[in-house]
Amino acid sequence: MDPIDLTRLNATFMDRNVRPTLLFQDGKYAIYWIGVPEDSAFRNNSYLITDGTEALLIDPGGHNDFPVINQQIKQIISSMPVTAMVFCHQDPDAAGSMADWLALNPGMNVITAAVTNLILPHFGRSDYSFFNINEEPFFSFGSGHKLRFFEAPFLHSPGAFVTYDETSGFLFSGDIWAAIDMDWRLVVENFPAHVLKMNLYHINHMASNIAARGFVGRIRNLLLKAILPQHGSIIPEKFIPQAMDYLLRLKCGLDLVYPDIKQK
Ligand SMILES: [Fe+2]
Numbered sequence: 001m002d003p004i005d006l007t008r009l010n011a012t013f014m015d016r017n018v019r020p021t022l023l024f025q026d027g028k029y030a031i032y033w034i035g036v037p038e039d040s041a042f043r044n045n046s047y048l049i050t051d052g053t054e055a056l057l058i059d060p061g062g063h064n065d066f067p068v069i070n071q072q073i074k075q076i077i078s079s080m081p082v083t084a085m086v087f088c089h090q091d092p093d094a095a096g097s098m099a100d101w102l103a104l105n106p107g108m109n110v111i112t113a114a115v116t117n118l119i120l121p122h123f124g125r126s127d128y129s130f131f132n133i134n135e136e137p138f139f140s141f142g143s144g145h146k147l148r149f150f151e152a153p154f155l156h157s158p159g160a161f162v163t164y165d166e167t168s169g170f171l172f173s174g175d176i177w178a179a180i181d182m183d184w185r186l187v188v189e190n191f192p193a194h195v196l197k198m199n200l201y202h203i204n205h206m207a208s209n210i211a212a213r214g215f216v217g218r219i220r221n222l223l224l225k226a227i228l229p230q231h232g233s234i235i236p237e238k239f240i241p242q243a244m245d246y247l248l249r250l251k252c253g254l255d256l257v258y259p260d261i262k263q264k
């Protein structure tokens with residue numbers, strides 16, 4: 001296997017991102033970035049994992065994004081449907097397309113947390129196969145490749161979780177390490193500059209420093225090769241120590257709303 005150097009992808013990343021971009025491949029197991037070519041500071045990333053006859057979509061996106069995301073995925077898997085999708089929480093930008101995907105394949109697995117599953121039917125369908133990450137923290141492809149789920153409560157949603165791909169070492173982080181910017185690149189090149197972009201999101205959306213530190217404690221021993229958020233740029237391996245440090249130091253949410261109230 002010849003690993004793809006993520007830090008070199010920006011140089012070949014062309015046009016308005018209407019083509020899926022291969023991020024990892026090991027035989028039939030492949031991971032693609034799927035994006036939306038929109039002029040927005042709050043743009044969405046989706047990611048597709050393909051493995052033989054299976055295709056799993058992470059962060060499927062909003063209802064309005066569905067035609068573009070579906071068109072990109074057809075460029076990769078023209079003759080088979082998406083077989084599973086991961087909703088790290090229920091925000092419309094992450095899960096608003098749920099009913100659109102289920103219309104294409106009613107049998108697909110909906111992988112999410114129990115508290116998120118309470119709300120998802122409000123997107124229009126409840127007749128789906130629910131895979132509960134709180135009870136089953138691993139998802140196995142037929143080939144044996146595994147995903148592992150780590151709960152990240154209140155970052156920012158109560159049922160938020162991240163998805164760790166054991167094969168690639170990629171951590172699909174949802175809104176955690178998300179960034180807002182108008183000069184978006186596929187991969188982070190300058191981490192100090194990226195911190196300002198993450199602050200624009202984290203300070204207002206994430207619950208507290210306790211939530212951030214508790215989450216880092218859960219994942220800090222993982223072998224990570226990249227962090228792939230739902231918004232903003234992919235964080236390559238060389239910046240992961242700084243990304244962890246960012247969350248450990250983060251003051252956000254309730255830390256700022258109620259600065260005078262201390263933990264007893
Ligand atoms: Fe969100």
Ligand SMILES: [Fe+2]
Pocket residue numbers: 091093094174175230231
């Ligand atoms: Fe989001």
